[in-house]
Amino acid sequence: MARIDDTAEAAPTRAASVVDYVALLKPRVMSLVVFTGAVGLAVAPGHLNPVLAVIAVLCIAIGAGASGAINMWYDRDIDAVMERTRARPIPAGRMNPDEALSFGVVLAGFSVLVMGLAVNWAAAILLAVTIGFYVFNYTMWLKRRTPQNIVIGGAAGAFPPMIGWAAVTGDISVASIVLFAIIFMWTPPHFWALALWRCGDYARAGVPMLPVVAGDRETRRQILIYAVLLAPLGVAPWFLGFAGPGYGIAAAVLGALFVVSAVRVWRGGEADHGPAKQLFGYSILYLFALYGALLIDSWLVG
CATH class of the missing domain: 1.20.120 (Four Helix Bundle (Hemerythrin (Met), subunit A))
Incomplete structure (x- = not known):
């Protein structure tokens, strides 16, 4: 499906608030992602320093939030016509789309880099794959083209426990x-x-x-x-x-x-x-x- 014309989208009338930036992260979705990722980390065999464990879970959370922000940037045209999503910061005119994109990209890069440097690169690579799969495979390709969008795209939401596991063990x-x-x-x-x-x-x-x-x-x-x-x-x-x-x-x-x-x-x-x-x-x-x-x-x- 082609993108809906959004050339006439409303320009923000004020600076985006902290609440708007939090909304970009899709906190309700993030809660499930963080919890399953933390469980994967907790049940994995071996031991991870508690500080590194917290860093790993935070990286999973930030990566999930980055995916949500980029998703809202790309889907702003359809969000504007759906009752469930029209109040989101971009279609509601509370945030400039470029701000949302920049925010998401910075968070994505930061989460992967910190995961790699502080924890291990196996977990970082899985986190990068998760973000990339959600943004490119699901949001930009599958969602508007096939009714199997959720079936295939669901892989993005299924990776967090594997990331948590890899943070401890370094493998799959x-x-x-x-x-x-x-x-x-x-x-x-x-x-x-x-x-x-x-x-x-x-x-x-x-x-x-x-x-x-x-x-x-x-x-x-x-x-x-x-x-x-x-x-x-x-x-x-x-x-x-x-x-x-x-x-x-x-x-x-x-x-x-x-x-x-x-x-x-x-x-x-x-x-x-x-x-x-x-x-x-x-x-x-x-x-x-x-x-x-x-x-x-x-x-x-x-």
Whole structure:
């Protein structure tokens, strides 16, 4: 999809505030990224100096914020026509787009450089790949061209636990790949649940989200398929031996509830967005609770 003409976008009438700069970082998205990255760091075998651990988590947070800022710069045209995003700093006329781009680029470079110099270059390279994938593969290429944008682009949000793991170990392992895979499989049903009740927004902006392209019923079916695949994957850390039975039980219960929520979405009518909204909310709780259970398990075993 071509960019929407934004030549007439409003010029900022005042200097951007600290609140506007914070909004550019997408703090709600960042909270999940930081938490999963910190869990990857905490459960990795080995030991990292506490100061370096804090630096690593901060670099993950700054890198995530940089990605959000550059995303808002590039997507300012479609953000302006979507109800959910029109109040963001750039489309609302509170910030110059060039300021947002510069802010994001500086933060991206800073986060990767500090991660490499202070922690290790394996984690820094993964962080750079994450930022690049989100900006170039998802934001600039996939988002406006294919309904698989979330499926493929979801890899960007799945990298943080691998980065945290690499910060401690300096490498990638099967365990860190499993942590990646859980978030990768979680992302489509999470965002498609949102897209079901925000379908009009995406249609106005010309973004080919699955409900816009394939319709409501097919989206509900895909949500159920991914939920069924996600549930056993969430238990995989127990099966693979890097988490205990307490985690396994918690993951099984959380996964079963995810599937039940997805079944309710699948059975819902086209005009009934209640189950989709509930699944969207539960999916956030699911990821926090699953990784929280993994963190608690590692403390108990350790």
